[in-house]
Amino acid sequence: MLWAVLVAAAANWERSLQQAVQLHQSGDLRSACAFYRAAIEEHAPLQAHWAVLTNFALAQQVDSPEEAAATFERVLELQPTSADAYFNLGTALSECKQAAEAWPAAVKAFEHAIAINPTDGGAYYNMGTTQLQMGGENVVAALRSLQTSVALQPTDAKSYHSLGDAYAASREWERSVAAYRTATALRPEHAAGWASLGNALEEMNQGSAAEESWRKSLALHADAGVYNNLGGYLRRADRMAESRHVYQQAVELDPRNAEAYIGLGKCFQAPAGALAADNKAENDKSYLAHLRRTYGVAIALQPNNAGAYNAIGEGMTMFGLRGGSELFEGKGAHEMYETALALAPGNTCAATHVAYGTRWAEQQTCDGSVALQEDEDGSAVDQLPAGDVSLRDLTVNVEAEDALEQAIRIWRRHGVVLFQNVLTPSTVDALLQSVRDAQFGNHTQDYTAVTRDKTYRTHKALPVSSAADALQSIAQKLQPFLTRALGAKKLPVLESGFMVTAPGASAQQFHRDVAPAVVSCSSQTASLQISLVDTAANQGPLEIIPSSHTFDASVSDRSVVESSNSNKLPVAVPAGTVAMYALHLIHRGSANTHTEDRPFFFFTIMGSGLAPPGLAYTIEPDDIGRWQMCGGQLERTG
Numbered sequence: 001m002l003w004a005v006l007v008a009a010a011a012n013w014e015r016s017l018q019q020a021v022q023l024h025q026s027g028d029l030r031s032a033c034a035f036y037r038a039a040i041e042e043h044a045p046l047q048a049h050w051a052v053l054t055n056f057a058l059a060q061q062v063d064s065p066e067e068a069a070a071t072f073e074r075v076l077e078l079q080p081t082s083a084d085a086y087f088n089l090g091t092a093l094s095e096c097k098q099a100a101e102a103w104p105a106a107v108k109a110f111e112h113a114i115a116i117n118p119t120d121g122g123a124y125y126n127m128g129t130t131q132l133q134m135g136g137e138n139v140v141a142a143l144r145s146l147q148t149s150v151a152l153q154p155t156d157a158k159s160y161h162s163l164g165d166a167y168a169a170s171r172e173w174e175r176s177v178a179a180y181r182t183a184t185a186l187r188p189e190h191a192a193g194w195a196s197l198g199n200a201l202e203e204m205n206q207g208s209a210a211e212e213s214w215r216k217s218l219a220l221h222a223d224a225g226v227y228n229n230l231g232g233y234l235r236r237a238d239r240m241a242e243s244r245h246v247y248q249q250a251v252e253l254d255p256r257n258a259e260a261y262i263g264l265g266k267c268f269q270a271p272a273g274a275l276a277a278d279n280k281a282e283n284d285k286s287y288l289a290h291l292r293r294t295y296g297v298a299i300a301l302q303p304n305n306a307g308a309y310n311a312i313g314e315g316m317t318m319f320g321l322r323g324g325s326e327l328f329e330g331k332g333a334h335e336m337y338e339t340a341l342a343l344a345p346g347n348t349c350a351a352t353h354v355a356y357g358t359r360w361a362e363q364q365t366c367d368g369s370v371a372l373q374e375d376e377d378g379s380a381v382d383q384l385p386a387g388d389v390s391l392r393d394l395t396v397n398v399e400a401e402d403a404l405e406q407a408i409r410i411w412r413r414h415g416v417v418l419f420q421n422v423l424t425p426s427t428v429d430a431l432l433q434s435v436r437d438a439q440f441g442n443h444t445q446d447y448t449a450v451t452r453d454k455t456y457r458t459h460k461a462l463p464v465s466s467a468a469d470a471l472q473s474i475a476q477k478l479q480p481f482l483t484r485a486l487g488a489k490k491l492p493v494l495e496s497g498f499m500v501t502a503p504g505a506s507a508q509q510f511h512r513d514v515a516p517a518v519v520s521c522s523s524q525t526a527s528l529q530i531s532l533v534d535t536a537a538n539q540g541p542l543e544i545i546p547s548s549h550t551f552d553a554s555v556s557d558r559s560v561v562e563s564s565n566s567n568k569l570p571v572a573v574p575a576g577t578v579a580m581y582a583l584h585l586i587h588r589g590s591a592n593t594h595t596e597d598r599p600f601f602f603f604t605i606m607g608s609g610l611a612p613p614g615l616a617y618t619i620e621p622d623d624i625g626r627w628q629m630c631g632g633q634l635e636r637t638g
Contacts, residue, residue, distance in 0.1 A: 013042035017052070024055055033059035050078040050085075057088065065095040069102070086113035087123050094130045106130050121152030125159045132166050142166045150179075157187035161196065168200055173455045176200040184213075191221035199229060205453040205506040207233055224254040231263045236509060238558040243267045258298040258305060265294030265311055291315050292327045306344035313337040313353060314613035333357075348445075348617040348624065352494060355625030356611045388567045389546040394418050398477050407481045415549030416581040418573060422477050423530065427469050428576045432532040434466040435498045435599050447497065447618050456505035456592065461497045461620045464627045467601055468634060470530060474578060475629040482629065485580075486524045486607030493627040493634075494525070494611055495604035497618035499589070500597050501540035507591040510545070510561045513583040514614035525606040529571075529579045532599045537572040540592030542579060542600075544569050548586035560586060583612060605629060 020035035036056035040046045047053070057071035072089040079085050090109030096102040110127035114120060128145030131138040146163040153159050164179035180197035187193060198213035214230040217223065227250035234243035244267045250260035268290055291312050298308040312328065313336035315321075324330040331339075334357040340350040395418040396407045410417045423431075438444045438460055445461035448454050464471065471493070475482075483489050513527065535541045545564045570590055571579050581587060583604070592598060606612070617624075626638040 013039045013046070016042065017046070020055070020059070024059060029059040029062045033062065047074075048078060050075050050082075053078070054085070054088065057092065061092050061095065065092045066097065068092040069096065081116060083113045083116035083120060083123070086110070086116065087120070087126070090123070090130070091126055094126065094133075099133070103130050103134050107134075119152060121149050121156065121159065124149035124152060125156070125162065128159075128166065129162050132162065132169060135169070139166060139169045143170065155186060157183045157190065157193070160186065161190075161193050164196055164200065168196075168203075171203075171455055173200055173204045177204065189220060191217045191223065191226075193217075194220065195223065195226045195229075198226070202229070202233060203454065205508060207237060207509065222249075222253055224250045224257045224260065227253065228257070228259050228263060231260070231267075235263065235267055236511070238556050240267050240556075256301055258301040258308070261294050261298040261301070262305075262308055262311060265291065265298070265308075265315070268294075268315075287315070287319055288321065288325050288327050296328070304343055306340040306347055306350070309336045309343065310340035310347060310350050313340065313350070317353070317610060317613040346621065348619055348621060349615065351621060351624045352611050352615075352617045352619070353613075356492065389414060389569060391418065391569065391571065391573065394546065394569075395420060398422055404480055404484075408484055411481075411485050411580075414546040415585040416544055416546060416579065418571065419478065419578040419580070420574075420576075422578045423470055423473050423576045425576065427473055428530070428532060431467055431470045431530065431601055432599060434462060435500070435532060435601055438462055438466070438498065439500055439599070445618075445620055447616065450616060451499075453506050453508065456502040457589070458500040458502075459497065459618065461618050461623075462601060463620050464493060464496045464603075464623045464634075467496060467603070470601070471603065471629070472634045474528070475634050476632045478578075479629065479632040482605065486526060486605065488524075488607035489630060491605040491607065491629040492611075492625070492637075493603055493619075493623070493629070494606055495527070495602065495615070495618045496620070496623060496627075497603075498599060498601045500599045501589060501592045502597045503592050503594055505540050505589070505592040507543070508588040510543075510557070510586050510588045512557065512586055514612045524609075525583050525604060525612050526580050527583055527602055527604045529581075530601045531573050531575055531577045531579070532601060533596070534574050535572050535598055536594050537570045538592070539572070539594040539596060539598045540590055541573070541598065542571040542581075543588050543590040544571060544581060545586045549582045549584050551584070557586060583615070 016035045016039035020032045020039060023029075023032035023035065033056070036052070036059055040052065040056060053071055053075050057068040057075065060071060061068035069089060069092040072085060072092055075085045076082065076089065086109045090106045090113065093102040093106035093109060107127055107130055110123050110130070113123040114127070117123070124145045128142045128149055131142035131145060134142075143163075143166045146159060146166050149159040150156065150163055160179050160183035164176045164183060167173070167176035167179055177197065177200045180193060180200055184190070184193045184197055194213045194217035198210040198217065201207075201210035201213060211230060211233055214226050214233075217226050218230070227246050231243045231246040231250065234240075234246060244264060247260045247263040247267065250257050251264070254260070268287070295308045295312045295315070298305055299312075302308065313333045316325075316333035316336065321333065324332040324335070328336070334354070337350045337353040337357060340347055341354050344350065394410055394414060394416055396403050396410065397420045399421050400406065407417050407419070439458050444463065447459045447461065448457065451457050451459040482491055514525075529542060531541075545560065545568055548560055548564065564586075573579065602618075604615070626636055628635050628637055
């Protein structure tokens with residue numbers, strides 16, 4: 001009888017093991033795991049059988065990497081010099097639910113595997129991807145590991161893809177693109193490879209190439225995140241109809257995609273005459289409904305999404321909808337900005353609008369006109385002369401007798417004016433030193449992450465106090481012009497920052513900082529750039545389309561840019577030149593093919609009324625709402 005029981009028991013564990021192996025070979029690891037467990041529990045000698053334990057751990061790893069890691073530890077007790085056992089342990093540890101805690105141990109396991117087998121490219125790959133997930137200073141180690149991986153496995157697409165990820169994490173975009181290109185060449189059917197390539201190309205400001213890569217990715221596999229990236233590019237390229245279509249595809253694919261709803265919100269374009277008085281009531285209702293079904297849905301999906309609240313405030317401000325709306329529980333633009341600021345205290349856009357939310361011009365129009373086309377007495381500006389405009393046509397020497405009238409005439413006609421002899425060389429040198437200190441320091445707000453082509457452009461805030469001497473000189477010498485140009489005696493400082501464009505920077509897309517229609521519903525606002533070095537035409541200077549500050553809702557900005565090929569003007573000027581342009585003038589930062597970088601300081605001031613929506617607002621938080629130019633002086637108001 002006892003013998004029969006023993007035979008039956010033997011048969012049970014053997015059958016369990018046989019079944020486990022068959023399921024394992026068929027790829028059903030989850031089912032195999034249960035049979036491995038039964039066999040090992042029924043037959044104690046299997047607990048010391050490293051091959052069975054290895055297969056058991058591999059099956060465990062499907063649902064419980066933690067249990068698999070413990071089993072692999074047992075395998076290593078049985079085979080302490082096995083590179084494969086260390087490799088398997090590292091892989092299991094890297095997949096644990098508490099991965100961040102297990103990652104260092106995983107890296108050590110891979111290091112042991114490599115010490116035993118230095119040519120194991122797979123171990124280098126797994127170690128590199130684990131180091132990359134750890135982030136921070138580990139990214140440097142990840143780069144070394146993945147570079148070794150591709151050297152050992154020159155045809156392994158996934159190694160090149162992860163190497164591209166590591167270069168991207170290091171913001172080495174050219175190398176990232178090269179790695180992704182190799183990955184897609186080796187594995188052209190991999191949708192994620194094309195998506196990553198598109199992201200890196202966009203970071204290099206190669207929008208058309210990025211679009212091509214994203215579309216290749218989507219042709220292989222529909223992905224909401226890729227649709228969002230493509231939609232954002234198309235919107236920035238002023239291809240609104242295409243952008244809306246792409247965002248709608250993202251929503252259809254993932255109805256809970258808050259980012260896609262925000263994208264749809266940003267794709268709205270006002271039809272011609274939308275702001276005219278006879279259409280205003282109906283258009284207000286229609287636009288509020290648009291805000292509700294886009295940003296409103298995003299908030300319903302993500303109640304703590306500060307960006308969505310800020311966007312609703314921006315939309316309401318853009319169209320002069322200051323009062324509360326029943327579609328948003330009686331809340332208006334100011335309440336939306338306050339909510340956004342409460343959720344994201346570092347949001348300088350929301351903070352700026354909260355700071356100036358109670359200002360309102362005594363005379364306010366919202367009809368889509370651009371006030372720059374009329375002088376202060378309401379008379380129309382002369383028609384623009386035919387032909388191209390040169391820098392000389394836009395330049396004013398502030399020491400000239402008729403400087404004020406000359407500057408006003410240029411400003412009204414072209415939306416931009418250049419001033420010479422405003423700042424002394426010593427003032428420019430001191431400002432340049434402040435910019436360099438902030439460029440290489442970490443004591444000011446850094447906006448580089450939201451800048452296109454961030455590898456070659458540094459974009460940071462500069463405390464107003466660090467630029468006070470320059471701003472004071474501008475206030476003293478240009479106040480009569482500024483007051484007349486912007487229609488107010490008190491001119492709040494909305495932005496104070498700098499950008500450094502390094503050699504190798506590609507040209508930005510032409511854009512307006514705000515839409516022309518926005519200005520008529522808020523304040524007259526202008527940005528002023530101070531060139532801190534003598535700037536060559538190929539050194540990445542500001543590039544403008546003179547007279548592009550006019551507004552016709554039936555004509556896209558893309559059409560304006562394409563029809564202005566002969567009148568795109570690089571503002572290559574001597575150090576100390578002050579270039580002032582309307583925020584709705586079409587402009588861009590051009591490519592820097594020079595051997596030197598181009599540093600410049602910029603600030604934004606506004607006339608009466610509200611701060612314009614649409615700006616990111618580069619400014620130190622402590623400076624928001626606390627500085628203005630008035631009576632020829634820079635004043636601290638708070």
